[in-house]
Amino acid sequence: MAEEAKFCCLRCGAEFLLPYTPGVTEERTCPNCGSNSVRRKKDK
Amino acid sequence: MADVGRHPRIELLAYSEVDNVTGYVGNFTVTVRKKARYVDVAECTACGDCEDVCPVTAPDEFEIGLATRKAIYQPFPQAVPSAYVLNIDECLGNNPIACGKCLEACDKDCIDYDDEDELVDIEVGTILVCVGMDVYDPTTLDEFGYTRYENVITSLEFERLINSGGPTRGHLIRMTDREQPRTVAFIQCVGSRDASRGNPYCSNFCCMNTVKDCLLIKDHYPDVDIKVFYMDIRAFGKGFEDLFQRSKEAGTVYIRGIPGEIEEDPETKSLRLYVETTTEGGVNCHEVDMAVLSVGAVPKRDSDMIQRLLTLQRSQDGFFLEAHPKLKPVDAATQGIFFAGCAESPKDIKDSVTQASAAVGRANRLMMQGEVKVEAITSTVIPDLCKSCGICVKVCPYNAISCDTKAKTPAVVVEAACAGCGACSAECPFGAITMKHFTDSQIDAQIDAMLSDNPQDKVLAFACNWCSYSGADLAGTNRFQYPANVRLIRTMCSGRVDKRFVLRAFAMGAPIVLVSGCHFADCHYINAVHWTQRRVEKLWDELEKKGIRPERLQLEWISAAEGQKFATVMRAVEELRQKVTRDEIEHTRKVLADVLEPTGVVA
Incomplete structure (x- = not known):
């Protein structure tokens, strides 16, 4: 089971959890607006 | 198979694996590992004397564990070449207390315990990927009780059971009492068309395989009652609808609904199937002697390795992806590589043969031309700027770039293999690769x-x-x-x-x-x-x-x-x-x- 990470949409600003495996590139879509400009929020 | 084995222009490398593939269209070098058989293929006449004396028994893979074989065996009766193979992991021959019975029994001295794997390089112009498929393992679908109840079997196991060359010589029996079942249930779409617990796609051939099995049973055992539990019967090929109607006329009962649970009677070992019938509504219980799970197709286990070796694409379902679904349905994205059969998607025998013929035609056309047209848009290395870091080699999806990072020689692009994506050019930190046009x-x-x-x-x-x-x-x-x-x-x-x-x-x-x-x-x-x-x-x-x-x-x-x-x-x-x-x-x-x-x- 892949772990989840927090992502944010660079179009609508929505924040959500998506499956995330380090080093694996996946096509991601914002569940709110459907944009693919989805960026992983890194822990600071 | 025998024709292929005898053909003077076909070199058959049975019991072998591809270790590596390098090169490009027209110039592939394939490294093949010929696994040690421990039996001299040229001398072995498949007389079976070695098998008769071998004391080791193991599950027969070809019979899906429904029968046993010896440690020295012929993989299946029609195997080409017609020669035995020794599984050295199971053999007692090399143990401290040596067995060596097969060695004594073999008149032709075919057996060699010191045989080793051999690596051979083969130069080829085109490659056909025909690796087939595996079947879905229904163990995870707990409601069907597969492996928990002996009388629940898969369609592939059923196929061996009713095969005249199979473990029962074609006699239909149920596993628990070796008696002929009076009622048989087929459950369709096991592992198919269910994204949450299986695979979302339709496996294409299962419906017609069940229809065929039903007709076979009715032909040999007219008194056996058959019930088929289904979502939809997909009989879309030539003559398939006719076959489906014939099976209904022969007495097969088709019930729309998939069992939610199977229970076993602890005494009789009969099975109770609880089904919500969607045409009539309500949950019904059906008692049967044997249940056959019509399992779907899944990509071959070692698809990852094949994908890496041949730089192939795979679709979301895991099967290999063709270059274009309509215009290049048998071509891979990498030039000179073609698909046939279930490697590309689940399909029946007719479709597999059709696709194989098309793939061979495409490969032949390429070979007969003797030359290929390469993309006009390819990448070019500017040697003076190249620092031989090797990033471009890692980036290229086609393995079209080589670079000796130790010798610090500039990267080299094989234009025949380059498809012109330009990823290398974009990733090069030194601006040393450019794209024509x-x-x-x-x-x-x-x-x-x-x-x-x-x-x-x-x-x-x-x-x-x-x-x-x-x-x-x-x-x-x-x-x-x-x-x-x-x-x-x-x-x-x-x-x-x-x-x-x-x-x-x-x-x-x-x-x-x-x-x-x-x-x-x-x-x-x-x-x-x-x-x-x-x-x-x-x-x-x-x-x-x-x-x-x-x-x-x-x-x-x-x-x-x-x-x-x-x-x-x-x-x-x-x-x-x-x-x-x-x-x-x-x-x-x-x-x-x-x-x-x-x-x-x-x-």
Whole structure:
């Protein structure tokens, strides 16, 4: 089971959890607006 | 098989594995590991004397564990070459207390315990991938009780059971009492058409396989009652509907509904199937002697290895992806490689033979020509700039670039293997690779021209040739309205969009830059689109560090069929553009001013 990470949409600003495996590139879509400009929020 | 084995121009390498593949169309070198058989194939007459004396028994893989074989065995009766093979892991011959009975029994001295694997290199022009498929393992579907109840078997096990060459010589028996069952149930779509607990796709052949099995049972055992539990019967091939109707006329009962639970009677070992029948409503209980799970197809276990060796693409279902579903249905994206059979998708025998014939025809055509047309758009290394870092080798989806990083010799591009995605050019940190017809200076010139006046009013979009640009075309031909201030720059692949192009556009005053390409499963260049995403993700971080809002760089995957999405995305990015202030643009110009300074490199 892949772990989840927090992502944010660079179009609508929505924040959500998506499956995330380090080093694996996946096509991601914002569940709110459907944009693919989805960026992983890194822990600071 | 026997014809293939005898053919003077076919070299059959049975009991072998592909270790490595190098080269390109017309010039592949395939390294094959010929596994040690411990039996001399040329001398073995398959008399079976060795098998008779072998004391070791093991589950027979060909009979799916329904029968046993010896440690020295013939894989299956029609195996070509007709010779035995010794499983050295099971054999007692090399143990401290040596067995050696087969060695004594063999008159021809065929057995050699010291045999070793052999690696052979074969030069070939084209490669056909016909690796077949595996079947879904229904153990995880607990409600069917597979492996918990002996009388629940899979369709593949049933196939061996009723085969005249199978473990029961074709007699239909149930596992617990070896008696002929009076009632048999078939459960369809086990592991198919269920995204949550199996695979979302239809496995294509299971319905007709069940129809065929029902007719066989009715032909040999007319008194056996058969019930088929199904979602839909997909009898779409030539003559299939007729076969389906015949099985109904023969007495097979088709019940629409998949059992939610199977229970076993502890005494009689009969099975109770609880089914919600969707045509009549309500949950019914059906008692049967034996249940057959019609399991679906799954990609071959070692598909990952084959994909890596041959630089192939796979679709979301895990099967190998053809270059084009309509125009190149048997070609791989890598030139000179073709598919046949279930390697590409689940299919029945007729479709497999049709596809195999087509693949052979395609391969033959290529071989007969003696030469291939290569892409005009390929990458070229500028040797003086190349630092032999090897990044391009890692990036190339086609293994078209070689570079000796230790000797520090410049990278070399094999043009016949290069498909022209441009990912290498975009990833090269030294600007040492350029693309013919899509050079850095040509793309820079387009950026400069598009943003030469009133850049603050424009949206600059990079679109890949095969999907996003075609999506834009579709939006146009369908008259989908989208803002007129969008300026498109076409690249063959979004993987060609160098981070420098994006920064240059911002330095020229672009408020918003959009990078768009194919969906991951549609990428025309195997996995070049993955590099696009990685690059954009890095760029978001870099922009943020420079005090530029990452939202100004948008990323979208738009297919050629998504004209509507293209228009929607363009309207969305225009809304984002309107939120970008002039101060922001000016700040960006100042921060990125050095990007516009000439580097002295003309690529």
